[in-house]
Amino acid sequence: MTTPSLRDATAHVAAVAGVDGAEQLLENSALSGLVGHPVSVQHLRLKPGRSVHVAWRTVDDSPARWGWAEVTADPDKADKAVLRAEAAGETVELRRGDGAALLWGGLHGDRGLAKELRGARVVLGEDLPWEVLRYNPGKRVVARLDDGTGPVVLRVSRGTASFLEASRRWAEAGVPTLVPTPVGGRGSAVLTPWWGSSDLHRAPRTAAALEAGRLVGALHHGSRGRVWPGQVRREATPAVTAAGLLEVAPWLRGRVIAIAHQLEARLGELTETEPAWVHGDLSPDQVLHDGRGDIRVIDLDRAGSGPAALDVGSWLAACASMGLPQLSERFLTGYTESTGVDDRSLAISEALAQFRAAVDPFRKLRRDWPQAITRRIELAEQALGRIS
Structure with a gap:
């Protein structure tokens, strides 16, 4: 089955969503008409039969304004979203339809983070401008701001304890990172320096x-066998990943099922190894540099204990999808100075990372997301083909 056009793929996802009004959140032009100015979707979350939830940013403002929109089959959820926004001094637009509610608003009225965002603004200053860098609706906001001492990065989420702990552990282990400072007493916001x-x-x-390879290799070697209490990485199984992929990319059914079966059969080769401290989402965009040789490893939200090969596979998969093979080669050179990893484990872990990341182009609603998902599946197949 060939990769469909964007129009046909979007129509399929709207049908899978199964809630009235979903199509308005799956195309930038329709969403722009809804919120009243040109916007583009930055993050999308689909729960078939229940909801579609997106983060959007304006395309003609500098700095851009950010917000969210959701269509939900749960009227109580819609009512609670309005109440939470009002409690934070924000406004949410609400339209009720046949069996679904469509609502949207600005960033600070986010139904899952309004209280946390309000708390950060009270501590840091109501009028302090935020330049939003990333926004996952209901879960996390990352913004650049100047708190009077210079540029800093603010992270707001429902809880920051694991991020604080990971940053402390990695820094104490000798990995250069940006150690966060809590903001207020809610445990939902932290500041880190703007660096690099x-x-x-x-x-x-x-x-x-x-x-980066040297530092991560040394960390894996030094932490091998040391379980991180309460932070053991638990990822979706290949079967669960396949089910999510096929909801949005049914044209890949045979290939996705074949990859899932191969990974299920080989996953034990990774998970039965001694755990080490791992990043959980290692890629070139998680490593800052200053242009003079110094680096910082960032975004330790998913750090914990797990198979070391998963970090290496994550790096290799990201480099392959970004078209940066030179970074794969140099990372591996540095990594193997401290510890080893066999070619078979590398192939399995890279295929697994490609498979798990295959749905990301859809979640970002890229204009080429059907083709980009297909390309990720091709890369997973190529990695599996290297297993000897």
């Missing part, structure tokens, strides 16, 4: 990739 000139995705540096 770019990350390794936007501005690739082979020397920095080599150093």
Whole structure:
């Protein structure tokens, strides 16, 4: 079955969503008409038969304004969203339809984070401007701001304890990272310094990739066998990943099922190894550099204990999808100075990472998301093909 057009793929997802009004959140033009100004979707979450939830940003403002929109089959959820926003001094637009409610609003009226965002603004200053960098509706906001001492990065979520603990552990283990400072007493916001000139995705540096490999390899070697209490990585099984993929990409059914079966059969080769401290989402855009050789490993939200090969596979998969093979090579060179990893484990872990990330282009509602998902599946197949 060939990869469908964007129009046909979007029509399929709207049908899978199964809630009236979903199509208005799956196309930028329709969403722009809804909120009243040109916007683009930055993050999308689909729960078939229940809801579609998106984060959007304006495309003609500097800095951009951010907000959210949701269509839900749960009227109580819609009512609670309005009440939470009003309690935080924000406004939410609400339209009720046949069996569904459509609602939207600005960032600070987020139904899952309004209280936390309000708390951060009270502590930092109501009039302090935020330049939003990333927004996962109901879960996390990352913004750049100037608190009077210079530029800093603010992270707001429902809880920051695991992020604080991971940052402390990695720093104590000798990995250069940005140790956060709590904001207020709610445990939902932290500040980290604004550091470096770019990350390794936007501005690739082979020397920095080599150093990242050395640091991660040393961490894996030194932490091997040391379980991180309460932070053991638990990922979706290949079967669960396949089910989610096929909801949005049914044209890949045979290939997705075949990959899932191969990964299920081989996953034990990774999970039966001694655990180490792992990043959980390692990629070039998680490594900052200053252009002079120093680096910082960031975004430790998913850090914990797990098979070391998963970090390496995550890096290799990201480099392959970004078209940065030179960063894969240098990272591996640095990594193997401290610890080893066999080619078979590398192939399995890279295929697993490609498979788990295959749905990401849809979640970002890229204009080429059907083709991008297909490409990720091709990369997973290529990785599996290297298993000897």
